[in-house]
Amino acid sequence: MMENSFDIVVIVDLKTNLYKYASPSHSRILGLSAQDLLGTCWLDHIHPDDIDYVADQVRLGLTAGNNSAVYRHLNKQGDYVWLHTIGSIITETEYHGDLLLVSRNIQQLKYIEEQLQESEEKYRLITDNSQDLILLLDPISLTCTFASPSISRFLGYQENEILGTSFLQHVHPLDLENVIIATRRFTFKSQDNVMQYRLLRKDGSYLWAESVGKMFRSKEGKWNLLLSTRDISKRKQAEQALLANELLLRENEKELKYQLDHVNYLINNMHEIFATYDHNQRITFVNRGHENPLGYEPEELMGRPVLSLVADSEKEKISTMINARLHTAG
Structure with missing residues (x-):
């Protein structure tokens, strides 16, 4: 979708003013590839007469949450192209706190x-x-x-x-x-x-x-x-689909957390001993239901070999069972 977009999308580090992301549409609209832009200062590509104005609009946008500006941007051939840009601060993902700029060529x-x-x-x-x-x-x-x-x-x-x-x-x-x-x-x-x-x-x-x-x-x-x-109907459909997916993901995360909390409650309140172990047969988790029968705190058992808690007469049988389960689990 980004490759065929009429819009130019960039992400800029607000502290350094360096490009962190540039959409493929740059190449088609301005003749500049992502490699041409990444790591460079985005203000260096703006017409000298427009830099102060653009900087002012960014400062106003930081206060308001978003803003727009019209200015001239340098293309690959060394000419300037008029762009209309909408900017906002990213509040999620790995780019949290960076500046998102969506630009449209308004040369025509x-x-x-x-x-x-x-x-x-x-x-x-x-x-x-x-x-x-x-x-x-x-x-x-x-x-x-x-x-x-x-x-x-x-x-x-x-x-x-x-x-x-x-x-x-x-x-x-x-x-x-x-x-x-x-x-x-x-x-x-x-x-x-x-x-x-x-x-x-x-x-x-x-x-x-x-x-x-x-x-x-x-x-x-x-x-x-x-x-x-x-x-921009296709863009809106994509935005709505993304929002729906995010809402569904959040609902699934809530449901998963509820289920995990419920399972955790059941495990820690059962009277039997429940434990997990790694491929080295060392204990990675023990529920609190074990305290009365064994007298250990969970922290005392973490990392210990499972077989250290098994009677000598049972070790060979238990070891065979553990190895079979580990082999089945891959």
């Missing part, structure tokens, strides 16, 4: 902004061939004023079916509040922003979408809200 979005201000013909050429869904909205009413031809592939509509409709009528009811807040944030903040939500398809089904939003002014002086949207 930047080109579209420039072309919108320069040439309607160039703009049309770019949007017609874009893999992303490009929407233009009125920033006040959120009415759709433009939709790229990819609207048919994304939602099943023709362009003229979308124009003049409210963007919000295509949003899942449970996501409406967050989308309204996000679009207002797009309107009043100069930096690019991102939102994830569900979009209604013409056939009545929903797909998970991720939109990067940006305000820009056309050459006529009119403000527009530009949304570059990508289908």
